[in-house]
Amino acid sequence: MHRFLSEPRVAHYTRAFGSTTVKAAVDDVLRETRAAASRGAEPPPFADLVARVSGRLASLEDDGLVPVLNATGVLLHTNLGRAPLAAEALAAAAAIAGGYSNLEFDLEAGTRGSRYARVTPLVVAATGAADALVVNNCAAAVLLALDTFARGREVVVARGDLIEIGGGFRLPDVLARSGATLVEVGTANKVRLGDFERALGPNTALILRTHASNFRIEGFTAAVAPADLAALGRRAGVAVLEDLGSGAIADLADFGLPHERTVGEAVADGIDLVAFSGDKLLGGPQAGIVAGSKSAIARMRANPLLRALRVDKATLAALAATLALSIEPGGLRKIPLYALLGATPDELERRARALAAGLGDAVRACPSDAYAGGGTAPLAKLASWAVVVRPPDGATKLARRLRRARPRTIGRIEGDEVLLDLRCVPPDRDAELREVLSAALSLG
Numbered sequence: 001m002h003r004f005l006s007e008p009r010v011a012h013y014t015r016a017f018g019s020t021t022v023k024a025a026v027d028d029v030l031r032e033t034r035a036a037a038s039r040g041a042e043p044p045p046f047a048d049l050v051a052r053v054s055g056r057l058a059s060l061e062d063d064g065l066v067p068v069l070n071a072t073g074v075l076l077h078t079n080l081g082r083a084p085l086a087a088e089a090l091a092a093a094a095a096i097a098g099g100y101s102n103l104e105f106d107l108e109a110g111t112r113g114s115r116y117a118r119v120t121p122l123v124v125a126a127t128g129a130a131d132a133l134v135v136n137n138c139a140a141a142v143l144l145a146l147d148t149f150a151r152g153r154e155v156v157v158a159r160g161d162l163i164e165i166g167g168g169f170r171l172p173d174v175l176a177r178s179g180a181t182l183v184e185v186g187t188a189n190k191v192r193l194g195d196f197e198r199a200l201g202p203n204t205a206l207i208l209r210t211h212a213s214n215f216r217i218e219g220f221t222a223a224v225a226p227a228d229l230a231a232l233g234r235r236a237g238v239a240v241l242e243d244l245g246s247g248a249i250a251d252l253a254d255f256g257l258p259h260e261r262t263v264g265e266a267v268a269d270g271i272d273l274v275a276f277s278g279d280k281l282l283g284g285p286q287a288g289i290v291a292g293s294k295s296a297i298a299r300m301r302a303n304p305l306l307r308a309l310r311v312d313k314a315t316l317a318a319l320a321a322t323l324a325l326s327i328e329p330g331g332l333r334k335i336p337l338y339a340l341l342g343a344t345p346d347e348l349e350r351r352a353r354a355l356a357a358g359l360g361d362a363v364r365a366c367p368s369d370a371y372a373g374g375g376t377a378p379l380a381k382l383a384s385w386a387v388v389v390r391p392p393d394g395a396t397k398l399a400r401r402l403r404r405a406r407p408r409t410i411g412r413i414e415g416d417e418v419l420l421d422l423r424c425v426p427p428d429r430d431a432e433l434r435e436v437l438s439a440a441l442s443l444g
C-alpha cells in the first residue's frame with residue numbers, strides 16, 4: 001500500500017478524492033491481482049499495477065462533477081448549473097464553509113441566534129418587502145407557503161396559471177401534495193377579477209398567481225392586474241402568493257431583453273408573498289427566497305416543515321454576498337450573469353471573428369440568438385455571436401469531441417452545424433475555447 005501511495009501517479013489523486021478512496025482503489029486492484037494469481041496467472045509488474053490503479057481513479061474523476069464551458073448561448077441553463085457565482089459570493093462561501101461561523105449564534109448575547117438574521121435585511125433591501133425567508137429552492141418556497149396557509153383549505157388559481165415548469169414540477173400536483181384543494185377560475189386564455197371574487201369563500205386560504213415562465217398566451221386574452229388581485233385579497237382577508245420563479249432584481253430592459261416583472265414590482269403591487277429562485281435572475285446560489293409581509297412570513301417561519309427545507313451555511317454566505325452586490329451601486333456587473341448579459345453584440349462579434357480566424361474553411365463567425373433560460377423571458381432573443389462550424393464528419397461527432405475535451409465544452413447543434421455561442425463565455429476563456437476547438441477539428 002505504502003509503495004502505491006508514494007507513486008506520484010497515485011498520490012496525485014489523494015488531493016482530489018482523499019486517501020480512503022485511493023486506498024480502496026489500490027485494495028481492489030490488489031484483490032483482483034491475487035485472485036488472478038491464485039488461478040495461476042503471472043503476477044504483473046508493479047508499474048502495470050500502478051497504471052491500473054491510476055486508470056481506475058482517472059475514470060472516477062470523469063464520473064465526477066466537473067466544470068464545463070457553456071457555449072450553448074443559454075445563460076441560465078439548468079442542466080449546466082444555472083447562474084455562475086460572483087467572486088465575492090465564492091469568497092464568502094469559502095470563508096464561512098471552511099471553518100466555524102456565527103451561523104446560529106448571537107455574538108452580542110453569547111446565545112443561540114437565528115440562521116436567517118443576516119440574509120433577511122439584504123432581501124428586504126433588495127426587494128422593498130417588509131420581511132423575508134430563505135429555503136432550498138423556489139419549489140420548496142412554494143411548497144412551504146402552501147403547506148403553511150392552505151393545508152385542508154382552498155387555493156384559488158386562474159386556469160391559465162396552472163403551469164408545469166421543468167423537472168416535472170406541475171402546480172396542480174404540488175397543490176394536491178400540500179393537501180390543498182385547487183379552485184380553478186377563468187378559462188385558459190381569460191380571467192377577470194370577478195372570477196376570483198366569486199370563488200372566494202369561508203374556506204379560501206390563498207390566492208395563487210404564477211409567472212408564465214416558459215410559455216406565452218397570446219391573442220384573445222385577459223388577465224387581472226396583480227395590484228388588483230392583491231387589493232381583492234386584502235379586502236377579503238385572503239393572502240396572495242405569487243410564484244415569480246425567475247425573480248428579476250434589475251430591469252432586464254437595460255440589458256437588451258424585454259422588461260421582466262421584478263420582485264420589487266410584485267412587492268410594490270401589494271402581493272403578500274413573492275417566491276423566487278436564488279440561481280436564476282438574481283445570479284446567486286440555488287435557493288428559494290420568499291419576500292413578503294411581516295405577518296405572512298411570520299406564519300411561514302413558524303412552520304415545522306421549514307426545518308426540512310433549511311439552507312446550508314455556504315449557500316447563505318454566497319446568497320448574502322450576491323444580494324449585497326445587487327444593491328451596491330455598480331455592483332450588478334460584478335455578478336457574472338450581468339457581466340455576460342452586458343456584453344455588447346460588437347464585442348461578441350469581434351471575439352467570434354478572432355476565434356474563427358485561421359481555423360479553416362469549416363469555421364466562420366455568425367450572428368446568433370442567445371437566451372436567458374431558466375424559465376425567464378422564454379421567447380426573448382438576446383443578440384449574440386457564435387463561432388459556427390460545419391464539420392466534414394457531421395455535427396454530432398464534433399459536438400461529442402468538444403464534450404470530451406478539457407475543458408469540457410458544450411455547444412449547440414443546428415442542422416449540420418455546431419454553434420459555439422459566446423454570450424455565456426467570459427472573454428478570458430476565449431484562448432481555451434480556441435484551443436479546444438482547434439484540437440477537436442484536427443481530430444476529425
Ligand SMILES: *Cc1c(COP(=O)(O)O)cnc(C)c1O
Nearest residue numbers: 137138139211213245246277375
Ligand atoms: C424556476 C421556477 C420555479 C422553481 O424554482 P427552483 O428554484 O428551481 O425550485 C418555480 N416557479 C417558477 C415560476 C419558476 O420559473
